[in-house]
Amino acid sequence: MIDGLAYVVQAVSVLVGLGTIGLALADRRPLTLLAYGLVLVEVAALVQVVVAIVQAVRGERPDEVATFIGYALTSLLVPPVGALWALSDKSKWGTGAAGIASLVLAVLTLRMTQVWG
Protein backbone atom coordinates (compact mmCIF):
# COMPACT_ATOMS: atom_id res chain seq x y z
CA MET A 1 0.00 0.00 0.00
CA ILE A 2 1.08 3.59 -0.58
CA ASP A 3 0.44 5.77 2.47
CA GLY A 4 -0.23 8.91 0.41
CA LEU A 5 -2.85 7.12 -1.67
CA ALA A 6 -4.47 5.67 1.47
CA TYR A 7 -4.79 9.21 2.89
CA VAL A 8 -6.41 10.42 -0.35
CA VAL A 9 -8.87 7.49 -0.28
CA GLN A 10 -9.71 8.24 3.36
CA ALA A 11 -10.12 11.96 2.61
CA VAL A 12 -12.49 11.19 -0.30
CA SER A 13 -14.50 8.76 1.80
CA VAL A 14 -14.76 11.12 4.80
CA LEU A 15 -15.63 14.19 2.67
CA VAL A 16 -18.28 12.35 0.65
CA GLY A 17 -19.57 10.65 3.82
CA LEU A 18 -19.87 13.84 5.89
CA GLY A 19 -21.32 15.76 2.92
CA THR A 20 -23.93 13.04 2.42
CA ILE A 21 -24.80 12.99 6.12
CA GLY A 22 -25.10 16.79 5.95
CA LEU A 23 -27.64 16.41 3.12
CA ALA A 24 -29.51 13.82 5.20
CA LEU A 25 -29.68 16.22 8.17
CA ALA A 26 -30.99 18.92 5.82
CA ASP A 27 -33.62 16.34 4.71
CA ARG A 28 -32.39 16.51 1.11
CA ARG A 29 -32.09 13.61 -1.31
CA PRO A 30 -30.37 14.78 -4.51
CA LEU A 31 -30.08 11.35 -6.16
CA THR A 32 -27.66 12.26 -8.95
CA LEU A 33 -25.25 13.99 -6.56
CA LEU A 34 -25.43 11.07 -4.11
CA ALA A 35 -24.79 8.58 -6.90
CA TYR A 36 -21.74 10.58 -8.13
CA GLY A 37 -20.42 10.72 -4.57
CA LEU A 38 -20.65 6.96 -4.11
CA VAL A 39 -19.17 6.29 -7.55
CA LEU A 40 -16.23 8.51 -6.55
CA VAL A 41 -15.80 6.51 -3.34
CA GLU A 42 -15.95 3.20 -5.26
CA VAL A 43 -13.37 4.45 -7.79
CA ALA A 44 -11.07 5.44 -4.89
CA ALA A 45 -11.47 1.94 -3.38
CA LEU A 46 -10.82 0.33 -6.78
CA VAL A 47 -7.65 2.38 -7.45
CA GLN A 48 -6.33 1.41 -4.04
CA VAL A 49 -6.96 -2.32 -4.56
CA VAL A 50 -5.48 -2.26 -8.10
CA VAL A 51 -2.33 -0.51 -6.79
CA ALA A 52 -2.07 -3.13 -4.01
CA ILE A 53 -2.37 -5.93 -6.61
CA VAL A 54 0.39 -4.31 -8.74
CA GLN A 55 2.60 -4.08 -5.65
CA ALA A 56 1.88 -7.71 -4.78
CA VAL A 57 2.82 -8.81 -8.33
CA ARG A 58 6.10 -6.89 -7.96
CA GLY A 59 6.85 -8.83 -4.77
CA GLU A 60 5.67 -6.48 -2.00
CA ARG A 61 3.26 -8.57 0.04
CA PRO A 62 1.07 -7.64 2.99
CA ASP A 63 2.07 -9.16 6.36
CA GLU A 64 -1.29 -10.89 6.64
CA VAL A 65 -2.25 -11.81 3.08
CA ALA A 66 -5.60 -13.49 3.72
CA THR A 67 -6.84 -10.76 6.07
CA PHE A 68 -5.77 -8.10 3.58
CA ILE A 69 -7.69 -9.81 0.77
CA GLY A 70 -10.76 -9.95 3.04
CA TYR A 71 -10.61 -6.21 3.71
CA ALA A 72 -9.84 -5.42 0.07
CA LEU A 73 -12.91 -7.34 -1.15
CA THR A 74 -15.05 -5.74 1.56
CA SER A 75 -13.83 -2.27 0.52
CA LEU A 76 -14.96 -2.95 -3.06
CA LEU A 77 -18.35 -4.34 -1.98
CA VAL A 78 -19.45 -1.80 0.61
CA PRO A 79 -19.90 1.31 -1.62
CA PRO A 80 -22.07 -0.29 -4.36
CA VAL A 81 -24.09 -2.63 -2.12
CA GLY A 82 -24.44 0.11 0.52
CA ALA A 83 -25.54 2.56 -2.19
CA LEU A 84 -28.22 0.20 -3.55
CA TRP A 85 -29.52 -0.50 -0.06
CA ALA A 86 -29.37 3.15 1.04
CA LEU A 87 -30.88 4.78 -2.04
CA SER A 88 -33.78 2.34 -2.33
CA ASP A 89 -35.17 4.06 0.77
CA LYS A 90 -36.89 7.32 -0.10
CA SER A 91 -36.28 9.16 3.16
CA LYS A 92 -33.46 11.10 4.77
CA TRP A 93 -32.48 7.85 6.48
CA GLY A 94 -31.56 6.38 3.11
CA THR A 95 -29.33 9.39 2.45
CA GLY A 96 -27.78 8.95 5.90
CA ALA A 97 -27.12 5.26 5.20
CA ALA A 98 -25.29 6.24 1.99
CA GLY A 99 -23.12 8.56 4.11
CA ILE A 100 -22.29 5.75 6.56
CA ALA A 101 -21.43 3.40 3.66
CA SER A 102 -18.99 6.03 2.43
CA LEU A 103 -17.40 6.57 5.86
CA VAL A 104 -16.88 2.82 6.28
CA LEU A 105 -14.33 2.89 3.44
CA ALA A 106 -12.12 5.18 5.56
CA VAL A 107 -12.17 2.61 8.39
CA LEU A 108 -11.52 -0.30 6.00
CA THR A 109 -8.61 1.64 4.46
CA LEU A 110 -7.13 2.19 7.92
CA ARG A 111 -7.36 -1.54 8.65
CA MET A 112 -5.85 -2.38 5.25
CA THR A 113 -2.87 -0.11 6.02
CA GLN A 114 -2.40 -1.79 9.43
CA VAL A 115 -2.64 -5.31 8.01
CA TRP A 116 -0.22 -4.48 5.16
CA GLY A 117 2.44 -3.84 7.80
Add this chain to the structure above:
Amino acid sequence: MDGSTAQRPRRTSSGPGRLLVLVYGIFALSATARAAVQIATKFSDAPVAYLLSAFAAVVYLCATVGLARSGPGARRLATTAVTVELIGVLVVGTISLAQPDDFPDATVWSGYGEGYGFVPLVLPILGLLWLRHTRERA
Protein backbone atom coordinates in the same frame (compact mmCIF):
# COMPACT_ATOMS: atom_id res chain seq x y z
CA MET B 1 -54.40 -7.76 14.45
CA ASP B 2 -57.65 -6.93 12.66
CA GLY B 3 -55.76 -5.74 9.62
CA SER B 4 -56.15 -2.01 10.13
CA THR B 5 -52.96 -0.23 9.12
CA ALA B 6 -52.59 1.62 12.40
CA GLN B 7 -52.10 -1.63 14.29
CA ARG B 8 -49.85 -3.45 11.86
CA PRO B 9 -46.18 -3.65 12.83
CA ARG B 10 -43.98 -1.22 10.90
CA ARG B 11 -41.29 -2.51 8.61
CA THR B 12 -37.97 -2.82 10.43
CA SER B 13 -36.04 -1.95 7.26
CA SER B 14 -37.38 1.55 6.57
CA GLY B 15 -36.65 4.87 8.23
CA PRO B 16 -33.87 4.59 10.83
CA GLY B 17 -33.96 0.85 10.10
CA ARG B 18 -32.12 1.57 6.83
CA LEU B 19 -29.11 2.73 8.84
CA LEU B 20 -29.38 -0.13 11.32
CA VAL B 21 -29.56 -2.83 8.63
CA LEU B 22 -26.62 -1.25 6.79
CA VAL B 23 -24.45 -1.33 9.92
CA TYR B 24 -25.56 -4.91 10.69
CA GLY B 25 -24.76 -5.89 7.11
CA ILE B 26 -21.27 -4.42 7.34
CA PHE B 27 -20.68 -6.29 10.61
CA ALA B 28 -22.03 -9.51 9.09
CA LEU B 29 -19.70 -9.13 6.10
CA SER B 30 -16.58 -8.26 8.07
CA ALA B 31 -17.23 -10.79 10.85
CA THR B 32 -17.72 -13.56 8.26
CA ALA B 33 -14.54 -12.58 6.39
CA ARG B 34 -12.56 -12.35 9.61
CA ALA B 35 -13.78 -15.71 10.96
CA ALA B 36 -13.12 -17.39 7.61
CA VAL B 37 -9.54 -16.08 7.55
CA GLN B 38 -8.91 -17.05 11.19
CA ILE B 39 -10.27 -20.57 10.79
CA ALA B 40 -8.58 -21.16 7.42
CA THR B 41 -5.11 -19.87 8.34
CA LYS B 42 -4.48 -20.29 12.07
CA PHE B 43 -7.30 -22.27 13.62
CA SER B 44 -5.08 -24.19 16.08
CA ASP B 45 -3.75 -20.95 17.64
CA ALA B 46 -7.01 -20.13 19.40
CA PRO B 47 -9.82 -22.51 18.40
CA VAL B 48 -12.30 -21.23 21.00
CA ALA B 49 -11.86 -17.57 20.01
CA TYR B 50 -12.14 -18.39 16.29
CA LEU B 51 -15.23 -20.57 16.71
CA LEU B 52 -16.71 -17.69 18.67
CA SER B 53 -15.85 -15.36 15.79
CA ALA B 54 -17.72 -17.68 13.44
CA PHE B 55 -20.67 -17.82 15.82
CA ALA B 56 -20.75 -14.01 16.01
CA ALA B 57 -20.69 -13.87 12.21
CA VAL B 58 -23.76 -16.16 12.03
CA VAL B 59 -25.55 -14.02 14.64
CA TYR B 60 -24.86 -10.83 12.63
CA LEU B 61 -26.03 -12.51 9.42
CA CYS B 62 -29.31 -13.64 11.06
CA ALA B 63 -29.88 -10.18 12.56
CA THR B 64 -29.25 -8.50 9.17
CA VAL B 65 -31.64 -10.82 7.31
CA GLY B 66 -34.26 -10.63 10.07
CA LEU B 67 -34.22 -6.83 10.16
CA ALA B 68 -34.06 -6.40 6.38
CA ARG B 69 -37.10 -8.59 5.71
CA SER B 70 -40.62 -8.08 6.94
CA GLY B 71 -43.12 -10.46 8.48
CA PRO B 72 -43.49 -12.23 11.81
CA GLY B 73 -40.87 -14.89 11.00
CA ALA B 74 -38.27 -12.27 10.14
CA ARG B 75 -39.13 -10.33 13.29
CA ARG B 76 -38.67 -13.45 15.44
CA LEU B 77 -35.35 -14.18 13.75
CA ALA B 78 -34.17 -10.60 14.31
CA THR B 79 -35.32 -10.54 17.95
CA THR B 80 -33.58 -13.84 18.71
CA ALA B 81 -30.37 -12.87 16.91
CA VAL B 82 -30.14 -9.42 18.50
CA THR B 83 -30.85 -10.84 21.98
CA VAL B 84 -28.14 -13.50 21.51
CA GLU B 85 -25.84 -10.73 20.28
CA LEU B 86 -26.41 -8.64 23.41
CA ILE B 87 -25.84 -11.64 25.70
CA GLY B 88 -22.78 -12.59 23.63
CA VAL B 89 -21.12 -9.20 23.82
CA LEU B 90 -21.82 -8.92 27.59
CA VAL B 91 -20.62 -12.45 28.45
CA VAL B 92 -17.62 -12.52 26.11
CA GLY B 93 -16.72 -8.94 27.02
CA THR B 94 -16.75 -9.76 30.74
CA ILE B 95 -14.83 -13.05 30.37
CA SER B 96 -12.25 -11.47 28.06
CA LEU B 97 -11.49 -8.82 30.70
CA ALA B 98 -11.68 -11.15 33.73
CA GLN B 99 -9.82 -14.11 32.15
CA PRO B 100 -7.73 -12.73 29.28
CA ASP B 101 -5.90 -16.08 29.01
CA ASP B 102 -9.07 -17.71 27.69
CA PHE B 103 -8.98 -15.36 24.70
CA PRO B 104 -5.48 -15.39 23.25
CA ASP B 105 -6.77 -13.67 20.11
CA ALA B 106 -9.47 -11.06 19.80
CA THR B 107 -13.05 -11.65 18.73
CA VAL B 108 -15.57 -8.99 17.73
CA TRP B 109 -16.98 -9.11 21.26
CA SER B 110 -13.70 -9.00 23.24
CA GLY B 111 -13.59 -6.10 25.70
CA TYR B 112 -17.23 -5.30 24.89
CA GLY B 113 -16.23 -4.60 21.29
CA GLU B 114 -13.57 -2.01 22.10
CA GLY B 115 -11.66 -3.00 18.96
CA TYR B 116 -14.64 -1.78 16.94
CA GLY B 117 -15.34 1.46 18.77
CA PHE B 118 -17.84 -0.29 21.10
CA VAL B 119 -20.27 -0.47 18.18
CA PRO B 120 -20.85 -4.20 18.96
CA LEU B 121 -22.12 -3.16 22.42
CA VAL B 122 -24.36 -0.31 21.22
CA LEU B 123 -25.76 -2.13 18.17
CA PRO B 124 -27.86 -4.80 19.95
CA ILE B 125 -29.30 -2.19 22.33
CA LEU B 126 -30.36 -0.04 19.36
CA GLY B 127 -31.62 -3.17 17.61
CA LEU B 128 -33.86 -4.21 20.51
CA LEU B 129 -35.17 -0.65 20.94
CA TRP B 130 -35.92 -0.49 17.22
CA LEU B 131 -37.71 -3.87 17.21
CA ARG B 132 -39.77 -2.71 20.17
CA HIS B 133 -40.53 0.63 18.54
CA THR B 134 -41.75 -0.98 15.30
CA ARG B 135 -43.79 -3.82 16.73
CA GLU B 136 -47.58 -3.82 16.49
CA ARG B 137 -49.37 -1.62 18.97
CA ALA B 138 -51.72 -3.55 21.24
